[in-house]
Amino acid sequence: MRKNDAHLSDQELLLYADGEVSQSRASHMREHLAACWSCRSRSLELEGAIASFVQLHRSRLDALPPRADGLRSSLKARLAATRKTSRIRLLPGAFWQQAACAGIALALLAAGVWRIYRDSFRTGHNVNVAVAAALPNRSLTPGYTRPVKLSELCSQRQSNAPPDEDTSVEQRVFHEYGLPFSTTSYEVDYLITPDLGGADDVRNLWPEPYGSTDWNAHVKDELESRLHTMVCDGQIDLATAQRDIATNWIAAYKRYFHTETPLPNAAEATRWKVEHRRWTIALAGRFSLWTFVPVR
Amino acid sequence: MSSTARAAPPSEIEVEVISLFDQLQERLLGYVLAFGLSAHDAEDVVQETFLSLFRHLQLGRSRRNLRGWIFRVGHNLALKRRSANQTANASVAYESIAALHCDPGPSAEEQFAFSQRQRRLLSVLEALPEQDQRCLILRAEGLKYREIAEILGISLGSVSMSLARSLARMARAEGR
Numbered sequence: 521m522r523k524n525d526a527h528l529s530d531q532e533l534l535l536y537a538d539g540e541v542s543q544s545r546a547s548h549m550r551e552h553l554a555a556c557w558s559c560r561s562r563s564l565e566l567e568g569a570i571a572s573f574v575q576l577h578r579s580r581l582d583a584l585p586p587r588a589d590g591l592r593s594s595l596k597a598r599l600a601a602t603r604k605t606s607r608i609r610l611l612p613g614a615f616w617q618q619a620a621c622a623g624i625a626l627a628l629l630a631a632g633v634w635r636i637y638r639d640s641f642r643t644g645h646n647v648n649v650a651v652a653a654a655l656p657n658r659s660l661t662p663g664y665t666r667p668v669k670l671s672e673l674c675s676q677r678q679s680n681a682p683p684d685e686d687t688s689v690e691q692r693v694f695h696e697y698g699l700p701f702s703t704t705s706y707e708v709d710y711l712i713t714p715d716l717g718g719a720d721d722v723r724n725l726w727p728e729p730y731g732s733t734d735w736n737a738h739v740k741d742e743l744e745s746r747l748h749t750m751v752c753d754g755q756i757d758l759a760t761a762q763r764d765i766a767t768n769w770i771a772a773y774k775r776y777f778h779t780e781t782p783l784p785n786a787a788e789a790t791r792w793k794v795e796h797r798r799w800t801i802a803l804a805g806r807f808s809l810w811t812f813v814p815v816r
Numbered sequence: 817m818s819s820t821a822r823a824a825p826p827s828e829i830e831v832e833v834i835s836l837f838d839q840l841q842e843r844l845l846g847y848v849l850a851f852g853l854s855a856h857d858a859e860d861v862v863q864e865t866f867l868s869l870f871r872h873l874q875l876g877r878s879r880r881n882l883r884g885w886i887f888r889v890g891h892n893l894a895l896k897r898r899s900a901n902q903t904a905n906a907s908v909a910y911e912s913i914a915a916l917h918c919d920p921g922p923s924a925e926e927q928f929a930f931s932q933r934q935r936r937l938l939s940v941l942e943a944l945p946e947q948d949q950r951c952l953i954l955r956a957e958g959l960k961y962r963e964i965a966e967i968l969g970i971s972l973g974s975v976s977m978s979l980a981r982s983l984a985r986m987a988r989a990e991g992r
Contacts, residue, residue, distance in 0.1 A: 531980040540961050569986035572937055577956045581846045595863050599830045
């Protein structure tokens, strides 16, 4: 056995701290540590490294994009589907065929119910259907941003056009929403527009209906444009704009345009924008020193 | 319509799986992400893991140390997923954290207050062999050495050696 005065290795110190040594060995080590400042300080160094690692690891988990509870709901639905099919196996052999048909019907029903449920999941049950269709399902499309600097976003207007045609991504989006692939009825659109730092990611894309509701893609464009202006003018920060548009763009539109219904036409929004610009420029002229303090 | 979905109550096993999911999904996701998978793939792997757990329990198989079981299956599924994606974008573990933290716009920086010190640690972590990174994450998730050894298919001694080596490197990087 090791003498109590022999220094402990990093490995031993760690095994001891993690409670991974036998009791008798632990008591020897404890004695040694009580007597040895050198080993104790080494042990503290290791503890410090552990604390740093844990902090780093946690911050990574915290930095994950919000997932709502889409993953949980989807797991529950898949478990429920398994439940329906697994019952078939429990039935007597004579009824197997009929039961299999019943089971498949049940599974299909469950899948159908799940889809409907999933689509209405975020908006609740009493919500206006048209609004529900115009809003993405938050569990499927929580919004996802890319690393971007404010100066980049504001120096040049980026394309807010629907994402480049990548059919596989589009198909995936339709699939997630349980919709048949159709580029004529829907436009796969960004939830958080690239102008506001939105990413080309399936979590930031959803099938937006073309003009079938008042709250359509054109109306959303107006909001995007307005938020971009406000962000670049420093009236709101980028994170707020991203959050507002990702949480409920219709509610955000109502709030930012002070209206309960979409403005009659884009012209009105544009007029507002021009006036707003003029106002901002005038203000900037008066408070130039304050206004041009770099944001970053 | 949701009442139809709820008509048949979930079985005990389902409830148990969901409760384990609630406890461990975030931890498993953190582990699986360290395989360099995209968040989407990592979430898929997490879901597949819990579906496997459901089948495992439904077949009446061993309930001993389910947490270790979940990480082991998650580990295997993540490896499988990664090799399937290999051609696409295999990246180094922890790369995604760097991206998450180096990224952003003004608010994100405030949000994560990611200091120089942490960046330095991150570069040390990225330079570690994958096996060492996995040991650290699994240990950080509260797993015992025996469980880690089982998940990674290595000996107990290798686990403690790996952990001690990584922590010593991190301590050095911090100038301790």
